Amino acid sequence: MLRINIGSLKPGVKLGKDIFTSNAQLLLPAGTVISNEHLQSFKSRNITEVFIMEASPKLKSEKKFDDVYSDSLTVVKSFMLEAKLGKPLEMDEISDTTNLLLEQVFDAGDLFRQMRLMKDKDDYLFTHSVNVALLCILIGRWLNYDKETIKELGEAGLVHDIGKVFIPDHVLNKPGKLTNDEYEEMKKHTVMGYNLLIQSEAVSNNIATAALMHHERADGSGYPMGKKGYDIGLCSSVVAVADVYDAVTSTRVYSTKRSPYIAAEILWEESFGKLDPRISKVFYDKVTNFYVGNEVLLSNNERGLVIYVDPTQPTRPVVKVGEKFYDLNKDRSLTVMEIID
Ligand SMILES: [Fe+2]
Ligand SMILES: [Fe+2]
Numbered sequence: 001m002l003r004i005n006i007g008s009l010k011p012g013v014k015l016g017k018d019i020f021t022s023n024a025q026l027l028l029p030a031g032t033v034i035s036n037e038h039l040q041s042f043k044s045r046n047i048t049e050v051f052i053m054e055a056s057p058k059l060k061s062e063k064k065f066d067d068v069y070s071d072s073l074t075v076v077k078s079f080m081l082e083a084k085l086g087k088p089l090e091m092d093e094i095s096d097t098t099n100l101l102l103e104q105v106f107d108a109g110d111l112f113r114q115m116r117l118m119k120d121k122d123d124y125l126f127t128h129s130v131n132v133a134l135l136c137i138l139i140g141r142w143l144n145y146d147k148e149t150i151k152e153l154g155e156a157g158l159v160h161d162i163g164k165v166f167i168p169d170h171v172l173n174k175p176g177k178l179t180n181d182e183y184e185e186m187k188k189h190t191v192m193g194y195n196l197l198i199q200s201e202a203v204s205n206n207i208a209t210a211a212l213m214h215h216e217r218a219d220g221s222g223y224p225m226g227k228k229g230y231d232i233g234l235c236s237s238v239v240a241v242a243d244v245y246d247a248v249t250s251t252r253v254y255s256t257k258r259s260p261y262i263a264a265e266i267l268w269e270e271s272f273g274k275l276d277p278r279i280s281k282v283f284y285d286k287v288t289n290f291y292v293g294n295e296v297l298l299s300n301n302e303r304g305l306v307i308y309v310d311p312t313q314p315t316r317p318v319v320k321v322g323e324k325f326y327d328l329n330k331d332r333s334l335t336v337m338e339i340i341d
Helices: 036-044 065-084 091-102 108-118 124-142 147-159 162-166 180-198 205-213 234-249 260-270 277-287
Strands: 002-005 026-028 049-052 295-298 303-308 318-321 324-327 336-340
Touching: 065 091, 065 108, 065 124, 065 147, 065 162, 091 124, 091 147, 108 124, 124 147, 124 234, 124 277, 147 205, 147 234, 162 180, 180 205, 205 234, 234 260, 234 277, 260 277, 260 336, 295 318, 303 324
Parallel strands: none
Antiparallel strands: 002 049, 295 303, 295 336, 303 318, 318 324
């Protein structure tokens, strides 16, 4: 059985679980074959997700996630190398890769697990680009954006850090804190990426702007312009959230990866005055829901199982360690340090 967003649901698929109205009346029983009329009725009733019997071939790509991920890494490497050599950007390749990634983003729990397995598979810049593309697509689906917008978000995610190919290696891969001068150098990847992307007619203005603006923050603390307010555009705002989440949960040359719970708490804190709260809030609400039943490592070095997530405090679950129960909502000194597969 598969949980799927209404935006991705196609007629002809069989329902996996009963659907009830908000006043607990049965709307459709499990086994119903979904029609166009049903899809309309879901939208009018604000039903955003349903369970379906299985992934139909039309819904889920036959391609395996790790194959698509590896192919995407190859494409990212090649367009970044070509950009470095001054060759024009092949937007067709980026568009085709995004189409393949779109087919992989249906079940968020599965996606997060797969992405964890792919981490450290290649240089951070390449895996980060693919991860941000996948997360942008996921956010687009969670927020029920239309197909074209979601595709554009995926493409923006793939190319958002393309300007980093122009940053000297000793700055880009420095295994320690950057000096002020080095940080100023690093910041230029935004403008350099924008300047490169804008030269290609096939690249939309939203995508080029996302490369320029994904480090801007509403309180003016971001770069390159220190722009204030949330009007940096949808694409830039989504890339900014996906970028923070992937950076926190990845191992980088100067920091080790942190758990999705810590990343979600950072997104929550940044939704006050930095990141667009409409986007960071949806991420915060949803991202920790997928680990009920997972084994985790706590900050006191004990391992346990996540057994309950309070929707109002999604980053503070109840964890069972042997016969003990830790309620992280009450015990604020504890955090989930790692998800154990
Ligand atoms: Fe960046
Ligand atoms: Fe980035």
